[in-house]
Amino acid sequence: MxxxxxxxxxxxxxxxxxxxxxxTADSAPELQAVALGGTLYTPANxxxxxxxxxxxxxxxxxxxxxxxxxxxxxxxxxxxxxxVIAALGVLAACDEPLPLLFVRVRTPEQLLSVARRAxxxxxxxxxxxxxxxxxxxxxxxxxxxALHLIQSELGLDGTTEGKHRLRIMPILESPAVIHAESRATxxxxxxxxxxxxxxxxxxxxxGATDMSSAFGLRRSRDMTIYDVxxxxxxxxxxxxxxGRPESGFVISGPVWEHFAxxxxxxxxxxxxxxxxxxxxxxxxxxxxxxxxxTLIREIELDLANGLLGKxxxxxxxxxxxxxxxxxxxxxxxxxxxxAGNVNGGAAASPxxxxxxxxxxHQPWAHRTLVRADAFGVAAxxxxxxxxxxxxxx
Numbered sequence: 215m216x217x218x219x220x221x222x223x224x225x226x227x228x229x230x231x232x233x234x235x236x237x238t239a240d241s242a243p244e245l246q247a248v249a250l251g252g253t254l255y256t257p258a259n260x261x262x263x264x265x266x267x268x269x270x271x272x273x274x275x276x277x278x279x280x281x282x283x284x285x286x287x288x289x290x291x292x293x294x295x296x297x298v299i300a301a302l303g304v305l306a307a308c309d310e311p312l313p314l315l316f317v318r319v320r321t322p323e324q325l326l327s328v329a330r331r332a333x334x335x336x337x338x339x340x341x342x343x344x345x346x347x348x349x350x351x352x353x354x355x356x357x358x359x360a361l362h363l364i365q366s367e368l369g370l371d372g373t374t375e376g377k378h379r380l381r382i383m384p385i386l387e388s389p390a391v392i393h394a395e396s397r398a399t400x401x402x403x404x405x406x407x408x409x410x411x412x413x414x415x416x417x418x419x420x421g422a423t424d425m426s427s428a429f430g431l432r433r434s435r436d437m438t439i440y441d442v443x444x445x446x447x448x449x450x451x452x453x454x455x456x457g458r459p460e461s462g463f464v465i466s467g468p469v470w471e472h473f474a475x476x477x478x479x480x481x482x483x484x485x486x487x488x489x490x491x492x493x494x495x496x497x498x499x500x501x502x503x504x505x506x507x508t509l510i511r512e513i514e515l516d517l518a519n520g521l522l523g524k525x526x527x528x529x530x531x532x533x534x535x536x537x538x539x540x541x542x543x544x545x546x547x548x549x550x551x552x553a554g555n556v557n558g559g560a561a562a563s564p565x566x567x568x569x570x571x572x573x574x575h576q577p578w579a580h581r582t583l584v585r586a587d588a589f590g591v592a593a594x595x596x597x598x599x600x601x602x603x604x605x606x607x
Contacts, residue, residue: 215276215311217251217536217589218605225604231543232591237276237314239340239378246314246340247417247464248581249588250277250523252535255318255469257285258294263301267312274605275532277314277523282324283345295324299332306335316383318343322353322360329364336368337377341416346424347384348391349403357382358411372413381414383466387421392428392448401455408456408463415463418456419525420449422468435472438512440519453520459577467516467524470509470531506534513538522585533605540601541586543594548575549582 217234218226226233235241237249258280260266270278280301286294298317305312319325319342329336344357365371365380372379390400408415425445426432433442440446449468457465513535516524524535541549547564555572563570592601 215271215313217249217276218274218601220272220274221604229593229596229600229604230590231546231593232586234590235587237588239314243381243413243416244464244584245587248522248584250314250417250466251539251589252524252526252532253277253279253316253466254529254532255279255281255285255525255527258282258298258317259286259290260297263297264304267301267305267315268310270529270532271311271313273529273532274536275313275529276536277316277340279316279318279343281318281343282328283318283320291320295328295331299328299335302332302335302338306338312338314340316341316343318345320345322356325357325360326363329368334368336364336380337370339380340378341381341383343419344382344384345421346388347386347404348388348400349407350388350390350396350400354384354404354407357384358407358414361414379413381416383416383419384408385419385421386452387424389428391452392425394447397448397451398455401451405455405461409461417464417466417523418452419466420452420468420521422449423471425468435508438508438515439468440512440515449519449521457520459580464523465521467513467521469525469527470512471527472509473528473530506530509534510538522581530606533602536589537598537601537605539585539589540598541582541589541591543592543596545582546586546591549579549586552576552579553583 215237221229235245237246252275254270254275254277256263256266256278263280267278280298282291282294282298305315315338317328317339319328325342342361344354347354347357349355361380361382369377370380386404388400390396391404408418422439422445425448426442429444431442431444433439439449453465456462509531513524517538523539524531526532526535544563544565548570551561551564552570552572552575556576558573560569560571562568
């Protein structure tokens with residue numbers, strides 16, 4: 215798999231200074247975590263999961279979650295489990311590129327049951343998504359124990375030739391993490407647990423829907439999650455504890471749950487200036503009609519706050535996340551000028567419009583270069599609008 219793999223050679227030459235690298239199950243975990251992009255959640259009871267996976271792959275999706283948790287009614291869980299297991303069997307039997315695939319489970323017992331029943335077909339997965347992860351009740355440790363059992367039983371611990379390591383993506387959304395009086399202790403304990411099992415962790419996800427629910431809130435499509443201050447404060451603390459350069463993890467942006475055209479309360483947030491050509495003006499109108507302008511703003515704020523990638527629940531959102539994740543030519547030249555230059559000092563940026571400080575900007579440069587590997591580097595005169603135009607054609 216590779217981001218923007220559907221582009222023609224002429225489109226690649228026009229849009230990219232440097233193309234994204236190829237992704238495989240054996241790619242470095244740090245690269246995989248950054249390259250997840252728009253991780254599309256699909257209910258596990260969909261009638262043809264295999265067709266869904268292949269279709270979304272062909273549309274540019276690089277990571278998918280087959281969900282057995284909140285998207286499935288309790289009475290349908292058993293049938294959904296059978297559906298997932300059957301789909302994994304078909305996908306494992308086919309020699310074809312696939313998105314990075316995960317199953318979102320409810321309990322450690324379900325993780326064990328699904329993986330054991332799927333048997334060797336579990337190897338088609340990159341891992342599992344773990345809900346309501348904290349270290350206060352012992353459930354998080356139980357999930358890790360279940361993972362280790364499956365790694366051992368199926369040879370998915372990274373030591374068996376030809377098999378990759380199965381990993382988890384924990385979701386932070388439990389009351390202990392959300393509520394102010396318990397948050398610092400809960401996050402410190404989560405960090406300690408994840409650090410002790412770093413090889414088992416791909417990335418950390420944020421459950422903003424559950425966070426909002428804890429306060430009886432739900433944001434409208436005119437508001438980013440950062441406008442909901444009580445939730446934004448939780449996200450800030452998660453990044454503070456779990457996202458530090460020297461000891462942290464890749465943290466993904468929370469879900470955007472709107473996709474229908476509904477009446478607006480506030481004016482659109484998408485500036486007109488990047489959309490200059492006739493086709494680009496039409497694209498802007500499509501984005502606004504589909505309620506995607508605030509999503510673009512939220513992705514911008516995700517990146518500014520240290521979050522990479524995003525949980526999405528509609529295929530149209532994937533292209534937006536990926537286009538916004540491409541490293542600009544200016545960012546790339548800055549990162550190259552800074553990376554490895556640990557002797558200090560400062561210099562004007564290659565574009566001559568800012569000051570690059572060599573020591574303070576080292577972590578940013580490293581993160582930017584990994585993102586460049588994952589999503590590529592735009593050509594000098596290319597903006598996210600150009601990338602959106604080809605991605606949403």
